[in-house]
Amino acid sequence: xxxxxxxxxxxxxxxxxxxxxxxxxxxxxxxxxxxxxxxxxxxxxxxxxxxxxxxxxxxxxxxxxxxxxxxxxxxxxxxxxxxxxxxxxxxxxxxxxxxxxxxxxxxxxxxxxxxxxxxxxxxxxxxxxxxxxxxxxxxxxxxxxxxxxxxxxxxxxxxxxxxxxxxxxxxxxxxxxxxxxxxxxxxxxxxxxxxxxxxxxxxxxxxxxxxxxxxxxxxxxxxxxxxxxxxxxxxxxxxxxxxxxxxxxxxxxxxxxxxxxxxxxxxxxxxxxxxxxxxxxxxxxxxxxxxxxxxxxxxxxxxxxxxxxxxxxxxxxxxxxxxxxxxxxxxxxxxxxxxxxxxxxxxx
Amino acid sequence: xxxxxxxxxxxxxxxxxxxxxxxxxxxxxxxxxxxxxxxxxxxxxxxxxxxxxxxxxxxxxxxxxxxxxxxxxxxxxxxxxxxxxxxxxxxxxxxxxxxxxxxxxxxxxxxxxxxxxxxxxxxxxxxxxxxxxxxxxxxxxxxxxxxxxxxxxxxxxxxxxxxxxxxxxxxxxxxxxxxxxxxxxxxxxxxxxxxxxxxxxxxxxxxxxxxxxxxxxxxxxxxxxxxxxxxxxxxxxxxxxxxxxxxxxxxxxxxxxxxx
Numbered sequence: 001x002x003x004x005x006x007x008x009x010x011x012x013x014x015x016x017x018x019x020x021x022x023x024x025x026x027x028x029x030x031x032x033x034x035x036x037x038x039x040x041x042x043x044x045x046x047x048x049x050x051x052x053x054x055x056x057x058x059x060x061x062x063x064x065x066x067x068x069x070x071x072x073x074x075x076x077x078x079x080x081x082x083x084x085x086x087x088x089x090x091x092x093x094x095x096x097x098x099x100x101x102x103x104x105x106x107x108x109x110x111x112x113x114x115x116x117x118x119x120x121x122x123x124x125x126x127x128x129x130x131x132x133x134x135x136x137x138x139x140x141x142x143x144x145x146x147x148x149x150x151x152x153x154x155x156x157x158x159x160x161x162x163x164x165x166x167x168x169x170x171x172x173x174x175x176x177x178x179x180x181x182x183x184x185x186x187x188x189x190x191x192x193x194x195x196x197x198x199x200x201x202x203x204x205x206x207x208x209x210x211x212x213x214x215x216x217x218x219x220x221x222x223x224x225x226x227x228x229x230x231x232x233x234x235x236x237x238x239x240x241x242x243x244x245x246x247x248x249x250x251x252x253x254x255x256x257x258x259x260x261x262x263x264x265x266x267x268x269x270x271x272x273x274x275x276x277x278x279x280x281x282x283x284x285x286x287x288x289x290x291x292x293x294x295x296x297x298x299x300x301x302x303x304x305x306x307x308x309x310x311x312x313x314x315x316x317x318x319x320x321x322x323x324x325x326x327x328x329x330x331x332x333x334x335x336x337x338x339x340x341x342x343x344x345x346x347x348x
Numbered sequence: 349x350x351x352x353x354x355x356x357x358x359x360x361x362x363x364x365x366x367x368x369x370x371x372x373x374x375x376x377x378x379x380x381x382x383x384x385x386x387x388x389x390x391x392x393x394x395x396x397x398x399x400x401x402x403x404x405x406x407x408x409x410x411x412x413x414x415x416x417x418x419x420x421x422x423x424x425x426x427x428x429x430x431x432x433x434x435x436x437x438x439x440x441x442x443x444x445x446x447x448x449x450x451x452x453x454x455x456x457x458x459x460x461x462x463x464x465x466x467x468x469x470x471x472x473x474x475x476x477x478x479x480x481x482x483x484x485x486x487x488x489x490x491x492x493x494x495x496x497x498x499x500x501x502x503x504x505x506x507x508x509x510x511x512x513x514x515x516x517x518x519x520x521x522x523x524x525x526x527x528x529x530x531x532x533x534x535x536x537x538x539x540x541x542x543x544x545x546x547x548x549x550x551x552x553x554x555x556x557x558x559x560x561x562x563x564x565x566x567x568x569x570x571x572x573x574x575x576x577x578x579x580x581x582x583x584x585x586x587x588x589x590x591x592x593x594x595x596x597x598x599x600x601x602x603x604x605x606x607x608x
Contacts, residue, residue, distance in 0.1 A: 070519075
């Protein structure tokens, strides 16, 4: 339904580079990324509010990159402050209908208001609405416009948790009723609860587009890894070794031996903190990986302590209180970090 | 409300300085009122030339403001929304009427509106004359007061979130509809301020108007003529009446504006 092909643009200090993705009718595509990676720019360029410097956008098979904004039939809903403050709720919802000189405006406004549950707020001015009501009116106005692709820019960011969950329900309902949604957010729970497809955005580029399960089970960005609690997440290069069943994973000059059947080349590696042991002397055992490093931080965990060691890269180990005491682990102390090649989870 | 601990020496000093300034504005005007007797005022109000000159000032200035707003408001919108080469120079040009002597402004206007000029000749085709005519008064008033409207309107448009205009476009509105239903209503308070200022400034203009049209006489010229021909005593009552009319209109418009 919507195909974005290699679009790039620059606006102030922000830059988008070579963004491509495709959204089918009825999709709920969530673009996930920290603030300031250019998510809003992407939405505004799809809506036609910003000019792209390269690339093409196809809507329903037709190229619209140069087309007029008002002919795109794409609505955009922002986090807040996008209702017309001088108009009532009714007038806001009626705005697109009047723009298109449609008939039966009153009935259509009422229908859209009922769809989002704000039919009793029609005479109010936007400034008197709560955060949740405000967003509902904005959605109703988009529905009234007859647009079937909604671009939502952090629509739940300024809501309390109750309104958030109610609005999520509403968004799921609208999506089931046939509205295709592209929703940008920095909230990973929001992404899981709504999306059937997620695009992870980092530094102006979409780095991973996949189903929510895939994105969260095989994170390809530190951002996602951080969210799902993966502590030791590295991006690097995997290389087979001759005369060995081990492979060598290189990240920032650190070479890690892994027992894996993943193919050589660029890959991601995670190690559970529970699988890493610390020692004052190098461990003599079945561990293949030993790195000497300095403890840079110690934090109490749910169970035991998280020890942050700088060994060229930051590695986190979980140890018990007893071990911490016996090994006299303290910030600034040099220790050995040990883990088995088999503890490394490597994927493409 | 001031709290007791807000009374610092600095605040006291600033309050004193501010008070002195207010006195500087209010005292001369109040003095004029106090030095005018009721009978003098009645006599001035009865004088036909006084009434006519005040009416002339009011309507020409109003007409100039309304006529030129059709040019000024679109320009202000462009200046607030678009970037283009030499924009700073355009902004500078708009302020020129504020900084040049108004007599010089009058001479400049006269050059363009005489019957020998192209504009004069063109207007002549429609039977319009500028020199010594309300049309000329309107031109002179508008010339010196237009920056107030353009600047206020430009600031008003700039304060309208661009996002709202963009959202309106995504909702199928044409750019013209966006301008008339979103940008203009949201900038209206500032534009109204600009209209009031332009109207007030135009109405009180003396220098430029006297050069383009000594007659028919606007109120400032009448006051000046009474002063030069008959002296202070004779000019003050007319001045008091004109100032009162100006103040009444000004207060009325400010109050109305608050309710917009």
